Amino acid sequence: MDRAELVELLSPEGLRLLDGLPEWDSKADIVRTVADLRRQGHSAGLVAAVLSQAKLRSRARAKFGEFAAHMLFTEAGLEQATRLNVAALHAGRFARAGIDHVADLGCGIGGDALALAAVELEVTAAEADEVTAAIAAYNLTPFPKAEVLHLPAEEVPLGGIGGAWLDPARRTTSGGTTRRIADAADYSPSLDFAFGLAERMPVGVKLGPGTDRDVIPAGSEAQWVSVDGDVVELAVWQGAVARPGVGRAALVIRGDGAAELTAPADSEDAPVGPLGDYLYEPDGAVIRARLIGDLARANGAWMLSDGIAYLTADAAVDSPFARGFRVLDRLPADERQLRQALAARRIGTLEIKKRGVDVDPAALRTRLKLRGDESATIVLTREEGRHVALLVERI
Incomplete structure (x- = not known):
């Protein structure tokens, strides 16, 4: 938005027009909306300004709630x-x-x-x-x-x-x-x-x-x-x-x-151990703050592998700081064998989570050629340094 556009937007006509627009609809016919507003006598610059603000206000609801309807924005702002x-x-x-x-x-x-x-x-x-x-x-x-x-x-x-x-x-x-x-x-x-x-x-x-x-x-x-x-x-x-x-x-x-x-400072990582009955994915804020070790010790958990932000334990833990998964089965880490294992389970919808492995989940999902009416979640990661594929369910 430049200065001239802002002057038009802040005019009584501009603010009335903006506040009178219906809620932004990304599926609406924008060309028709522009034509309708131009027929009402509004300048092309003003129409562009108010429609841009209507779109930004719609996006801003996620951050500002109802207040967004009475605010102005820039894209970068x-x-x-x-x-x-x-x-x-x-x-x-x-x-x-x-x-x-x-x-x-x-x-x-x-x-x-x-x-x-x-x-x-x-x-x-x-x-x-x-x-x-x-x-x-x-x-x-x-x-x-x-x-x-x-x-x-x-x-x-x-x-x-x-x-x-x-x-x-x-x-x-x-x-x-x-x-x-x-x-x-x-x-x-x-x-x-x-x-x-x-x-x-x-x-x-x-x-x-x-x-x-x-x-x-x-x-x-x-x-x-x-x-x-x-x-x-x-x-x-x-x-x-x-x-x-x-x-x-x-x-x-x-x-x-x-x-x-x-x-007081970054926490020391917890010891590494074998896979337990449950897998835990720490919240991103905990990972960024490097407090994974403290989270593990507070919940009787341990690291699944050095340097990878997954914890594991033998007990179910309800924590606001991590998402938990029950481990259902180990699947083959080899892609061909993994495809066969998923086909045997008739899994057609698959969520793929990964840490510590170089794989594109979307591309892998295509190569797995999924067919069937079952859904599942798998985790691709490392256990004590070795590649593993785990079939899990959220708890």
């Missing part, structure tokens, strides 16, 4: 925006630390600033991109204690501000295509600036969950967060917003519930 339930956890950190004025530096479309303002904190949000800053200002209009500055993070005056939240730009948009920035050194603002603020005030920094762990400053709290099985962020906390004695944390959110595994 929505991609990087924090889910509202996770942003509320960020805001809670600052509130519990007694910080009543927070700078959101690099606020994007304002997702985290919304959560901070919603718990009645004063918020100074800043965004270097002019269009994105204007969108954030629109989204924060209901909160009188929140202001948005069109400034780079490095130029924001921080006098009187008690803490800072930063979500460095990790995506860039060019020619209508949004792509991830691969090198953390190219983030904006830079990580040196973000973590350097901790010398002045408590700081939280949001990073991608796969960020190189070498960038995490010593003595900080690193918390990986997953939502409904998807690891969504690494939050690095410093100063009063970091918890004493917590260096690594895995926060697992499923539906309305949450559970957390914490430790």
Whole structure:
């Protein structure tokens, strides 16, 4: 979205048209919709702007729920925006630390600033991109204690501000295509600036969950967060917003519930042993936080093979930190023999899970030539270093 498009969108005509559109339907005849709106006298630029926003609002419901219907977005801003339930956890950190004025530096479309303002904190949000800053200002209009500055993070005056939240730009948009920035050194603002603020005030920094762990400053709290099985962020906390004695944390959110595994540092892996009656797949946040060993010891489990994130045990365990499978049978690891074994069981629908083996599940599924009316799940992995194929069922 460019400046001219935003001006049209924010006009009374533009906002009325946007709010009056029916809910976005990806199967609708868009050409006909455009033609209908043009016949009503709306300019081509305005029609394109409102339809783009309607599509983004529809996608944004997964992150912002009902609030999305009253917000504006950019493509890159929505991609990087924090889910509202996770942003509320960020805001809670600052509130519990007694910080009543927070700078959101690099606020994007304002997702985290919304959560901070919603718990009645004063918020100074800043965004270097002019269009994105204007969108954030629109989204924060209901909160009188929140202001948005069109400034780079490095130029924001921080006098009187008690803490800072930063979500460095990790995506860039060019020619209508949004792509991830691969090198953390190219983030904006830079990580040196973000973590350097901790010398002045408590700081939280949001990073991608796969960020190189070498960038995490010593003595900080690193918390990986997953939502409904998807690891969504690494939050690095410093100063009063970091918890004493917590260096690594895995926060697992499923539906309305949450559970957390914490430790002072990476945990030592559990011993390796033979396959038990049950197989466990740790949540991605636990894997990223390197707390698999602690999870194993807490549940009487052991590693199935060195360096592979599967645990095994002889007892069924109900844990929010892992998905469990009952092991039904060992199948041949050889592909031809595996195909014969599945055919003998009349398996026509197959879920393939894998760790520690170089195989494309979709391509393998085609080569297995599945036929039959039964369904199954197999796990391709290693047991004490050896390739295995396991027939399992979820528990």
